Every structure is written in C-alpha cells, then in structure tokens.
Amino acid sequence: xxxxxxxxxxxxxxxxxxxxxxxxxxxxxxxxxxxxxxxxxxxxxxxxxxxxxxxxxxxxxxxxxxxxxxxxxxxxxxxxxxxxxxxxxxxxxxxxxxxxxxxxxxxxxxxxxxxxxxxxxxxxxxxxxxxxxxxxxxxxxxxxxxxxxxxxxxxxxxxxxxxxxxxxxxxxxxxxxxxxxxxxxxxxxxxxxxxxxxxxxxxxxxxxxxxxxxxxxxxxxxxxxxxxxxxxxxxxxxxxxxxxxxxxxxxxxxxxxxxxxxxxxxxxxxxxxxxxxxxxxxxxxxxxxxxxxxxxxxxxxxxxxxxxxx
Amino acid sequence: xxxxxxxxxxxxxxxxxxxxxxxxxxxxxxxxxxxxxxxxxxxxxxxxxxxxxxxxxxxxxxxxxxxxxxxxxxxxxxxxxxxxxxxxxxxxxxxxxxxxxxxxxxxxxxxxxxxxxxxxxxxxxxxxxxxxxxxxxxxxxxxxxxxxxxxxxxxxxxxxxxxxxxxxxxxxxxxxxxxxxxxxxxxxxxxxxxxxxxxxxxxxxxxxxxxxxxxxxxxxxxxxxxxxxxxxxxxxxxxxxxxxxxxxxxxxxxxxxxxxxxxxxxxxxxxxxx
Numbered sequence: 001x002x003x004x005x006x007x008x009x010x011x012x013x014x015x016x017x018x019x020x021x022x023x024x025x026x027x028x029x030x031x032x033x034x035x036x037x038x039x040x041x042x043x044x045x046x047x048x049x050x051x052x053x054x055x056x057x058x059x060x061x062x063x064x065x066x067x068x069x070x071x072x073x074x075x076x077x078x079x080x081x082x083x084x085x086x087x088x089x090x091x092x093x094x095x096x097x098x099x100x101x102x103x104x105x106x107x108x109x110x111x112x113x114x115x116x117x118x119x120x121x122x123x124x125x126x127x128x129x130x131x132x133x134x135x136x137x138x139x140x141x142x143x144x145x146x147x148x149x150x151x152x153x154x155x156x157x158x159x160x161x162x163x164x165x166x167x168x169x170x171x172x173x174x175x176x177x178x179x180x181x182x183x184x185x186x187x188x189x190x191x192x193x194x195x196x197x198x199x200x201x202x203x204x205x206x207x208x209x210x211x212x213x214x215x216x217x218x219x220x221x222x223x224x225x226x227x228x229x230x231x232x233x234x235x236x237x238x239x240x241x242x243x244x245x246x247x248x249x250x251x252x253x254x255x256x257x258x259x260x261x262x263x264x265x266x267x268x269x270x271x272x273x274x275x276x277x278x279x280x281x282x283x284x285x286x287x288x289x290x291x292x293x294x295x296x297x298x299x300x301x302x303x304x305x306x307x308x309x310x
Numbered sequence: 311x312x313x314x315x316x317x318x319x320x321x322x323x324x325x326x327x328x329x330x331x332x333x334x335x336x337x338x339x340x341x342x343x344x345x346x347x348x349x350x351x352x353x354x355x356x357x358x359x360x361x362x363x364x365x366x367x368x369x370x371x372x373x374x375x376x377x378x379x380x381x382x383x384x385x386x387x388x389x390x391x392x393x394x395x396x397x398x399x400x401x402x403x404x405x406x407x408x409x410x411x412x413x414x415x416x417x418x419x420x421x422x423x424x425x426x427x428x429x430x431x432x433x434x435x436x437x438x439x440x441x442x443x444x445x446x447x448x449x450x451x452x453x454x455x456x457x458x459x460x461x462x463x464x465x466x467x468x469x470x471x472x473x474x475x476x477x478x479x480x481x482x483x484x485x486x487x488x489x490x491x492x493x494x495x496x497x498x499x500x501x502x503x504x505x506x507x508x509x510x511x512x513x514x515x516x517x518x519x520x521x522x523x524x525x526x527x528x529x530x531x532x533x534x535x536x537x538x539x540x541x542x543x544x545x546x547x548x549x550x551x552x553x554x555x556x557x558x559x560x561x562x563x564x565x566x567x568x569x570x571x572x573x574x575x576x577x578x579x580x581x582x583x584x
Contacts, residue, residue: 057577
C-alpha cells in the first residue's frame with residue numbers, strides 16, 4: 001500500500017534524544033494518505049515523541065520529516081493548522097465550561113462556532129457544554145478532546161492512546177470515528193499498545209520498539225510474512241475420526257484445543273483434504289479457515305529476529 | 311502576528327482568572343489594604359493631632375524634608391502640609407507595589423501553569439506562534455494588575471479628597487504627577503517585571519518555583535520603582551517623560567527578546583534537558 005499511495009507523513013532516519021534518553025532512534029516509516037496507520041508498541045516505545053515530532057512541537061535532532069509535503073521545522077504553523085491531535089491525557093481549562101474550551105480551540109484554529117457545536121454533537125458531549133470541564137468524567141473529557149481535534153476538519157488526525165481510561169461504549173465511538181474519517185479520505189495515525197484497538201481498522205501497522213520502527217506493512221502482508229501457514233479449524237460428529245489429520249498430505253501440524261486446529265502448507269490443499277476426509281467416512285460438522293488475530297500476528301512479529309525485519 | 315490568537319489566549323486566561331475566586335479575592339484584599347485601608351487610617355490619624363506634641367514633631371519632620379518636596383507641598387498649617395505630603399508623595403509607591411505584585415502572581419503561573427495542567431500540549435500542537443503566545447500571556451498578566459491600579463487609584467483619590475481635601479480647600483487629587491505616573495510610567499514598569507517573570511515561568515519546573523523566583527525579581531523592581539515614582543510625582547516634567555520613555559523602550563526590547571526565547575518544547579515540559 002505504501003508504495004502505491006502518496007504518503008501524508010514520512011519519517012526518514014529520524015532521531016530525538018532527551019539528554020541520555022534516546023526516545024526515537026533512526027525511525028523510518030510512512031503513513032499513506034487516506035489510510036489508517038497504527039503505531040503499535042509498548043509504553044515508552046517512542047510513540048508520543050513521534051506524534052510530537054510530526055506536528056513540530058518537538059524538533060528532531062537528526063533525520064527528515066515530511067507532513068503533507070511540508071517540513072515541520074520550516075512550515076510548522078501550517079502543518080499544525082491542518083492536523084488534529086488527541087493527546088494521551090487530554091487537558092482543558094477546568095474552570096471554563098466545555099463550550100468555552102471549544103470556543104477557545106475554534107478561535108485558535110480559525111474555525112467558527114457552528115463547527116465547534118457540530119463537533120460536540122458528533123461526540124455526544126453537547127448536552128454538557130455549559131458545565132465546567134473540572135466536573136467532567138474521563139469519558140466526557142476524551143469526547144471533548146475528540147470534538148476539539150476535529151472541529152477544524154483536519155487532513156491528518158493523530159490519536160495518541162485515545163481510548164485510555166474510556167468505557168467500552170466510548171472506545172467503540174472512537175474507533176467508529178477513525179473508520180468514518182478514514183472513509184472520508186483523512187489520514188489517521190493511531191498510537192496504541194492495545195492490539196484489539198488496531199484490529200480491523202489498521203491499513204498499515206508499524207511496530208515500534210525502543211524508538212525504532214522494527215516492522216511495517218499491511219496486516220495482510222504481515223500475516224503472510226509472519227504467519228505464512230494457514231490454520232483451519234475442523235470438527236466432526238466423531239472427533240476421534242480426525243486423529244488421522246497429522247498424517248495427511250499438506251498438513252503441517254495439528255493442535256487439539258476444544259476443536260481441531262490444523263496448520264496447512266497451503267490454502268489450496270484444503271479442498272483435497274476435505275474430499276479425502278469425506279471419502280474416508282469422516283462426517284465433518286465444521287471446516288473454518290482461521291484469520292489470525294492481530295495479537296497472534298504481534299507475537300509472531302515479536303518472536304521474529306528484531307534485527308532482520310525482512 | 312495573528313491578533314485573533316493573541317486575543318483568544320489572553321481572553322481564556324482572564325476568564326479563568328475572574329472565575330477563580332480563591333485566586334483574585336486575596337489580591338482584592340491586598341489592593342484594598344494598600345489603596346484604601348492604610349491611607350484612610352494614616353490620613354485620618356494625622357488629621358486628629360492638631361495642637362499636640364505630635365503636631366510639633368510632624369512640623370519638624372516636614373521642615374526637614376527636601377526643599378523640592380516642601381516647595382511642592384500645599385496647606386496652611388504644618389499638619390495640612392504633612393497630610394498633603396503623605397497623600398501625594400509618601401503613598402506614591404503603593405501605586406506600583408499593588409499592580410506589580412498582582413501581575414507577578416498571574417504571570418509567574420502563565421507558562422508553567424500550562425505545562426502543569428497539560429494544556430500546554432494543546433498549545434504546542436496548535437498553529438499559535440510562540441510570539442503570539444508570549445504576547446497573549448503578557449497581556450493576560452498585565453491587565454489584572456493595571457485594572458487593580460485604575461480601580462484602586464480611583465478609590466485612593468476618593469479617600470484622599472475626603473480626608474485631606476477639606477483642609478486644603480477642596481478636592482485636589484490626583485495631581486499631574488500621579489496622572490503621569492499612572493498613565494505613562496507604571497505600565498512599562500509592570501511590563502518590564504513581567505518580561506522577566508514570564509521567562510522564569512517558561513524555564514522552571516513548577517508553579518511554586520516560579521512564584522518564589524518571581525518574588526525575588528519583583529522585590530528589586532519595587533525598590534527601583536519606589537524611587538522612580540516619588541521622583542515622578544514630585545517633579546512630573548521632562549524627567550518623568552524621559553523615565554517613562556526609557557521604561558517603555560526597555561519593556562519593548564525585553565518583550566521581543568522574551569518572545570524569541572520561548573520554545574514550543576517548554577509547553578510540553580521536555581526542553582529542560584535539551
């Protein structure tokens with residue numbers, strides 16, 4: 001995907017240190033325009049520093065950064081006016097109301113009050129706009145932060161752990177927003193250490209660790225690379241009849257955990273395998289190719305040689 | 311410079327300040343103390359000692375004051391002259407102590423406060439330039455101090471005219487020197503103090519440290535302004551104009567330097583090591 005699409009964000013050998021701490025080291029990655037890129041990594045991997053470097057809030061020690069064709073060091077103000085951000089712990093002026101906070105953001109981004117109100121309605125925080133933000137719950141604050149991040153209709157949205165501390169319903173809304181914005185051609189960068197968040201919405205995954213981008217690619221490409229052998233779930237009226245599976249042609253291994261998970265050499269082997277089983281009198285009740293979860297993929301990537309992402 | 315950004319930053323800070331009663335009530339009490347209560351007690355007490363030994367002592371003190379002050383003083387009796395001198399010359403420094411203290415209290419928290427609350431993260435990622443942020447913070451810190459000065463000065467004028475005025479043939483306050491002081495000299499003095507305080511606010515790690523360091527800065531500025539303000543109210547001519555002009559020049563120069571020195575990283579609290 002990266003090679004086919006223009007990149008909204010491009011990091012080329014970027015490094016940033018704070019004293020002796022190397023937050024980002026020789027980081028390379030690209031976020032394609034109109035796609036959802038997930039920066040996946042544990043706490044302290046350098047994700048927040050990467051976000052801060054993207055908007056020019058921090059200046060890189062080395063390397064080249066390009067955002068929407070501009071350089072943060074030179075055109076930082078223009079980049080910041082075209083980017084929206086949700087920081088990991090959204091902060092507001094607690095003595096002011098939600099509406100006053102949104103008005104403030106609208107003035108800073110040159111938006112009108114109608115946009116601010118629309119954004120508040122979109123995240124269902126409009127009912128609490130006249131309350132002081134100091135009395136908001138974590139979920140309300142996050143929803144207000146989301147409204148603030150999109151009120152100027154940004155071309156790029158940077159979400160740094162946006163669902164931290166949120167209830168499941170609010171988390172779902174955040175993920176819906178990501179899908180919706182991506183559908184409208186916006187570029188999204190989602191930083192998270194929660195695999196289930198990235199599941200199903202990531203067009204590209206960048207595995208970040210110790211300030212490096214260790215591995216990147218689409219979930220399909222990464223699955224092909226790190227979980228190359230397909231897994232198929234089998235079940236039968238008489239499960240013992242499946243005990244012959246490990247000896248059959250095209251079967252690499254079999255795991256018995258509830259049902260039978262067979263790892264095949266190739267998906268193309270499946271029709272012949274089913275035909276053989278049926279011919280041998282096995283009455284199959286279930287045959288289901290398993291799509292590996294992101295969690296399985298993540299750990300498969302982690303198991304791979306970190307120095308050899310290829 | 312985008313003045314909408316400056317207005318938004320100053321406006322948000324001022325709105326927050328006026329909503330924080332625990333912040334402005336102590337400042338209001340201090341302003342009342344300096345502009346109303348202390349002058350009222352002092353001027354009333356002086357007026358109560360006609361034909362006493364205290365009156366003789368006051369007459370002696372007044373007689374020993376510099377000729378410039380004595381020449382400028384009005385009143386037919388030593389106590390009337392003493393009241394005039396106290397009202398017009400001795401209490402002049404309050405006009406600078408109160409606004410500088412109030413502005414320093416607001417300014418010391420201006421940038422470090424953004425960092426401590428986490429709101430600095432939003433500003434760091436926003437299109438606001440550091441110059442706009444600096445000017446917005448400067449205005450937001452200057453306005454409460456200057457507003458307190460104007461309101462306090464009006465109250466002080468009322469106190470002076472009601473207590474001393476009858477002995478001097480009617481309302482006589484403010485004098486030209488005070489008007490020059492309030493309109494021309496004090497604003498740049500507050501601004502000078504704030505340029506230093508905002509710089510401190512951008513560098514320190516906590517609001518408490520900022521307040522401590524600010525009080526160290528405001529003390530010499532208050533001492534300097536004491537001398538300057540007495541000089542201006544005694545002799546509000548060319549020298550007062552020059553003092554004001556120099557103060558404005560210094561304030562503008564320091565503001566420009568301060569705005570240049572402010573870095574976006576400081577709003578995130580990660581610049582101290584770099």
